[in-house]
Amino acid sequence: xxxxxRNRLREERARRSLTQAELxxxxxxxxxxxxxxxxxxxxxxTVLALQLARALGTTVExxxxxxx
Amino acid sequence: xxxANDVEIADRMSRRRAIVVGLAAVAFIAFQFVDNPFFIVSDxxxxxxxxxxxxxxAYTGALLLGLATGGGLLDRRVRVLVDxxxxxxxxxxxxxxxFWIAMATGMLIYLYGGYDLYTGQxxxxxxxxxxxxxxxxxxxxxxxxxxxxG
Numbered sequence: 001x002x003x004x005x006r007n008r009l010r011e012e013r014a015r016r017s018l019t020q021a022e023l024x025x026x027x028x029x030x031x032x033x034x035x036x037x038x039x040x041x042x043x044x045x046t047v048l049a050l051q052l053a054r055a056l057g058t059t060v061e062x063x064x065x066x067x068x
Numbered sequence: 069x070x071x072a073n074d075v076e077i078a079d080r081m082s083r084r085r086a087i088v089v090g091l092a093a094v095a096f097i098a099f100q101f102v103d104n105p106f107f108i109v110s111d112x113x114x115x116x117x118x119x120x121x122x123x124x125x126a127y128t129g130a131l132l133l134g135l136a137t138g139g140g141l142l143d144r145r146v147r148v149l150v151d152x153x154x155x156x157x158x159x160x161x162x163x164x165x166x167f168w169i170a171m172a173t174g175m176l177i178y179l180y181g182g183y184d185l186y187t188g189q190x191x192x193x194x195x196x197x198x199x200x201x202x203x204x205x206x207x208x209x210x211x212x213x214x215x216x217x218g
Binding site: 021022024025029030031032033035036041042044045048 | 071072074075076078079082149150152153154155157211213214215216
């Protein structure tokens with residue numbers, strides 16, 4: 001399923017000059033979670049996707065897109 | 069509200085847990101080959117085999133408990149971070165891997181083991197041991213991969 005999803009988490013995080021750990025604190029998850037989502041290893045739940053979008057001040061659609 | 073310190077501690081605990089789980093799995097596999105390989109199968113009646121059977125059950129039980137509970141971290145805030153949805157996903161994947169290893173081993177024993185080659189206890193030992201080891205190794209691998217900086 002992970003290969004069906006593209007994300008712009010790394011770019012959005014970098015744009016706000018946040019480290020993975022800092023974003024993890026904002027969202028309330030571990031750095032491991034941020035890392036795996038960024039690398040496309042893990043497909044986040046809807047709740048986590050919404051939390052990530054809110055923490056980065058963007059929308060889920062901006063952060064995640066279907067591949068292809 | 070989590071702090072940077074919580075995230076840092078969770079990172080460290082996750083890494084430590086992955087290493088401990090991996091080492092425990094290797095030790096568990098090695099334990100099967102020490103002294104009298106597959107002792108239950110080859111030598112079921114002796115006192116030595118009974119002691120090892122109890123040790124095996126205790127070791128297996130402890131490993132499964134550790135895998136199911138995430139290792140029993142005490143601080144709830146850190147525990148929530150260590151056992152987040154990524155780790156819960158890894159736990160499910162590891163459990164699935166263990167399940168399929170158990171199925172494959174069970175089928176092999178059924179097909180090639182013969183009718184009276186193994187007792188029920190021996191067959192359970194042969195099915196459970198590789199399944200538990202596989203589940204632990206898969207969990208440790210997935211956790212270490214997730215912790216690698218990207």
